[in-house]
Amino acid sequence: MSVDAAELxxxxxxxxxxxxxxxxxxxxxLIGVASVGPLLIVLLxxxxxxxxxxxxxxAFSTDGWFNVFFSRDIFDDTVSLADAHFTIFWRSxxxxxxxxVLCLIFGFPTAYFIATRPPQNRSIWLFLITIPFWTNMLxxxxxxxxxxxxxxLINTLLIKLGIIQAPIQMLFTDFAILLxxxxxxxPLMVLPLYASLEKLDFRLIEAAYDLYASRFNVLMKVIVPLxxxxxxxxxxxxxxxxxxxxxxxxxxxxxxxxxxxxxxxLQFGQGRNWPxxxxxxxxxxxxxxxxxxxxxxxxxxxxxxxxx
Amino acid sequence: xxxxxxxxxxxxxxxxxxxxxxxxxxxxxxxVSLEIRSNEFFTLLGPSGCGKTTLLRMIAGFELxxxxxxxxxxxxxxxxxxxxxxxxxxxxxxxxxxHLTVAENIGFGLKMLGKPKAEIEAVVAEMLKxxxxxxxxxNLVTQLSGGQQQRVALARALAPRPKVLLLDExxxxxxxxLRKSMQIELKRLQAETGITxxxxxxxxxxxxxxxxxxxxxxxxxxxxxxxxxxxxxxxAERFVADFIGETNFIDVxxxxxxxxxxxxxxxxxxxxPATFPAGxxxxxxxxxxxxxxxxxxxxxxxxxxxxxxxHDIVYxxxxxxxxxxLADGSSFMIRLQNARSGPCGYSxxxxxxxxxxxxxxxxxxx
Numbered sequence: 325m326s327v328d329a330a331e332l333x334x335x336x337x338x339x340x341x342x343x344x345x346x347x348x349x350x351x352x353x354l355i356g357v358a359s360v361g362p363l364l365i366v367l368l369x370x371x372x373x374x375x376x377x378x379x380x381x382x383a384f385s386t387d388g389w390f391n392v393f394f395s396r397d398i399f400d401d402t403v404s405l406a407d408a409h410f411t412i413f414w415r416s417x418x419x420x421x422x423x424x425v426l427c428l429i430f431g432f433p434t435a436y437f438i439a440t441r442p443p444q445n446r447s448i449w450l451f452l453i454t455i456p457f458w459t460n461m462l463x464x465x466x467x468x469x470x471x472x473x474x475x476x477l478i479n480t481l482l483i484k485l486g487i488i489q490a491p492i493q494m495l496f497t498d499f500a501i502l503l504x505x506x507x508x509x510x511p512l513m514v515l516p517l518y519a520s521l522e523k524l525d526f527r528l529i530e531a532a533y534d535l536y537a538s539r540f541n542v543l544m545k546v547i548v549p550l551x552x553x554x555x556x557x558x559x560x561x562x563x564x565x566x567x568x569x570x571x572x573x574x575x576x577x578x579x580x581x582x583x584x585x586x587x588x589x590l591q592f593g594q595g596r597n598w599p600x601x602x603x604x605x606x607x608x609x610x611x612x613x614x615x616x617x618x619x620x621x622x623x624x625x626x627x628x629x630x631x632x
Numbered sequence: 633x634x635x636x637x638x639x640x641x642x643x644x645x646x647x648x649x650x651x652x653x654x655x656x657x658x659x660x661x662x663x664v665s666l667e668i669r670s671n672e673f674f675t676l677l678g679p680s681g682c683g684k685t686t687l688l689r690m691i692a693g694f695e696l697x698x699x700x701x702x703x704x705x706x707x708x709x710x711x712x713x714x715x716x717x718x719x720x721x722x723x724x725x726x727x728x729x730x731h732l733t734v735a736e737n738i739g740f741g742l743k744m745l746g747k748p749k750a751e752i753e754a755v756v757a758e759m760l761k762x763x764x765x766x767x768x769x770x771n772l773v774t775q776l777s778g779g780q781q782q783r784v785a786l787a788r789a790l791a792p793r794p795k796v797l798l799l800d801e802x803x804x805x806x807x808x809x810l811r812k813s814m815q816i817e818l819k820r821l822q823a824e825t826g827i828t829x830x831x832x833x834x835x836x837x838x839x840x841x842x843x844x845x846x847x848x849x850x851x852x853x854x855x856x857x858x859x860x861x862x863x864x865x866x867x868a869e870r871f872v873a874d875f876i877g878e879t880n881f882i883d884v885x886x887x888x889x890x891x892x893x894x895x896x897x898x899x900x901x902x903x904x905p906a907t908f909p910a911g912x913x914x915x916x917x918x919x920x921x922x923x924x925x926x927x928x929x930x931x932x933x934x935x936x937x938x939x940x941x942x943h944d945i946v947y948x949x950x951x952x953x954x955x956x957x958l959a960d961g962s963s964f965m966i967r968l969q970n971a972r973s974g975p976c977g978y979s980x981x982x983x984x985x986x987x988x989x990x991x992x993x994x995x996x997x998x
């Protein structure tokens with residue numbers, strides 16, 4: 325009797341595991357085909373030699389990786405560090421960080437505003453936030469260009485009102501890039517923040533005020549710690565696409581300063597150096613991975629200190 | 633803000649005058665004036681929606697009165713932010729900070745007041761001891777039981793030594809047994825700390841057990857203020873008599889009025905003295921209340937002031953309720969204490985007389 329029971333249990337257990345694999349198959353196939361597969365191809369390409377007109381030659385080569393970090397002088401073959409690449413990487417990381425911070429600064433009050441509206445009105449506000457997603461990013465970038473260019477909406481208006489005499493140069497500046505980046509990525513910050521804020525028990529804010537907390541302390545000691553998951557999620561969602569973005573810097577920054585995205589695009593386009601492009605892409609993935617690990621571990625740590 | 637700790641042993645007195653509060657078209661509080669004395673356990677009692685919580689939230693500063701003034705020890709506070717009032721609140725669902733430990737929760741107010749670390753630690757230790765949670769200081773509040781969370785909420789609100797502690801139905805989420813022990817606990821804490829407690833509840837028994845004085849509220853107005861015995865034995869109007877305990881209403885005629893007693897004629901023709909609310913002049917047809925335990929049954933139906941037929945007997949363990957049909961068709965309830973074991977000795981259908989104890993009838997304001 326007990327032997328039968330053990331056997332039955334064993335069978336059920338095996339069936340359970342089979343079922344689990346079966347049920348998660350769609351997700352696994354999707355991840356494999358859309359994420360892991362392409363990444364492996366890129367990794368493979370980074371170790372091949374460049375073809376004459378783009379593409380790759382099927383020959384093992386570490387030139388792609390070599391060129392990520394070093395540059396060889398065309399005339400005397402001296403090897404030096406690829407300063408240009410480091411500058412571009414550092415510039416992109418800085419831009420992504422700035423975008424994340426700006427999105428947080430503008431996204432937090434927005435999400436807070438929506439979360440404190442009457443429940444029946446919240447979906448309308450969320451709907452308004454997501455409307456820009458309906459339009460292609462390139463078109464939105466050109467739309468911003470139209471607003472801030474020399475003869476654009478803002479300058480025309482300011483001149484007509486007599487506030488300024490000559491148009492202010494806004495297009496093709498760092499301001500334009502940050503404006504565009506913040507605008508494009510803002511919904512990615514607002515939505516997860518809203519999801520956290522919506523679950524916030526607003527009686528806790530009353531309790532904090534009751535216990536002599538100032539507005540600033542209510543924000544820093546109660547609201548921020550409680551919506552931290554939303555802040556982390558939003559920051560990751562903004563930082564990653566911001567790091568690899570190249571449309572906005574090009575259209576609104578005038579392409580004067582290359583970003584990682586532009587650099588990679590260049591290798592696959594005019595540069596015709598696919599292995600280098602692939603190696604740069606893998607480098608980017610590694611940077612993102614480290615950034616995320618660092619962020620999540622840090623967030624976990626400070627969350628943990630509250631337990632101590 | 634600092635005065636909250638400067639006057640540690642002194643509970644604040646609150647004076648409210650002409651308080652009105654509208655939410656849109658709905659008037660939650662209608663012209664309430666109350667004097668809450670220093671060091672007293674004051675209860676706002678009433679059914680849900682009567683405005684008691686709104687009144688409490690106005691003392692705390694979460695709502696501003698539409699009209700009227702709120703004074704704390706003579707100083708106007710109605711316009712101050714909650715963080716500027718030396719008043720702390722125990723919230724109905726505790727509202728403990730889930731990301732902080734028990735000790736951090738309790739120390740939150742002192743930390744916000746900018747007290748030195750050593751002082752905070754000392755007060756937190758003292759508070760943990762006061763609410764018997766010494767071993768729980770480093771636990772997250774989410775790891776505590778409902779009763780323990782309740783005590784943390786209490787300790788958190790007491791730690792900054794407020795002049796007035798506001799309690800918004802703090803016991804309603806607890807089970808009966810825990811609620812009983814917390815009632816005694818609260819009473820002890822109030823006596824030990826000397827802080828004025830303003831307690832909001834819809835539970836009349838809770839109010840009677842704990843309070844020094846009770847304000848009974850209904851539909852945004854204060855109906856009666858008094859000591860528990862006054863509220864229970866001398867209800868001023870029908871709502872108060874009905875809301876608190878069980879009672880018998882009898883329509884009577886006023887025969888004569890003295891300084892503090894009136895003589896009233898029962899439907900049977902018998903005349904008994906009755907007290908009446910101060911400031912009223914009863915005349916003509918009035919209603920008196922007689923509590924069920926203030927009446928007793930007697931076999932001699934002919935000589936008793938009231939008589940009737942028993943139509944129901946309800947056994948309750950400590951008491952037995954006799955429901956008697958009077959001559960005019962109305963029902964009258966008598967509560968007999970079960971001093972002896974066994975059945976009460978009466979039976980349904982029996983004709984009995986009802987004796988009324990001396991000085992228990994109270995005339996209601998119309």
